[in-house]
Amino acid sequence: MARVSRPPGFDMTFRPEKATFSPPWSVRLPSTIYFVAATIVALGVALARFFPMDSWLYREVVLGDQRRVFTSAAAATIIFVSALASIIRQAMAGVIVHPDGIETREIMSLGVPRVKKLAWAQIDRVAIPRSTQADAKAAPARTAAGTPITKIRLDLWNGHQQFLPDVARVGDLALALERVALARAIPIEGGTGLVDEILGEDDA
Secondary structure, eight states, X not given: OEEOOOOTXXXXXXXXXXXXXXXXXXXXXXXXXXXXXXXXXHHHHHHGGGSOTTSHHHIIIIIHHTXXXXXXXXXXXXXXXXXXXXXXXXXXXXXEEETTEEEEEEEOGGGOEEEEXXXXXXXXXXXXOGGGSSOTTSOOOBOTTSOBOOSOEEEETTSOEEEOOOOTTHHHHHHHHHHHHHHTTXXXXXXXXXXXXXXXXXXO
């Protein structure tokens, strides 16, 4: 059931501060592990020549490169650059709340980023799942049709829906969106349950 929003025109000039929300650790962890492993390999190859000549690392890297067409240094460089690119791609993903709207960044197949920007005026409704609320035992928030809300969803002026990608601080993102929705009289489904408390403290 949609929550009652503020009267139209309450504060259509409200501009939130810019905030960046990165993907959760479950998404970033594989790239992080890959980068750490690639760094260890690169350091091992770079330092191999300083190891004793009878050591395994010296034999495999320095002596082994004498009979290889593709050297260990070249392979380590490619692996490290690939891992660094993976970290950079993950850093580009997430959600950014701008004063004038919201921006989503997702990594598609082959590592191609997809960026979508929406102005606040393009958003007709905001749906916030109950999982972002402080009371985890409460019944899940539902749409007007009775369907549980599982992800933050933006209903757009053209009839399309935009589901926001998963982020690490989903509660903070939901709170920021709810503040904007209340200030700009955008209807809300679900909600964090925290904005009313904050507004009540301010009024007091």
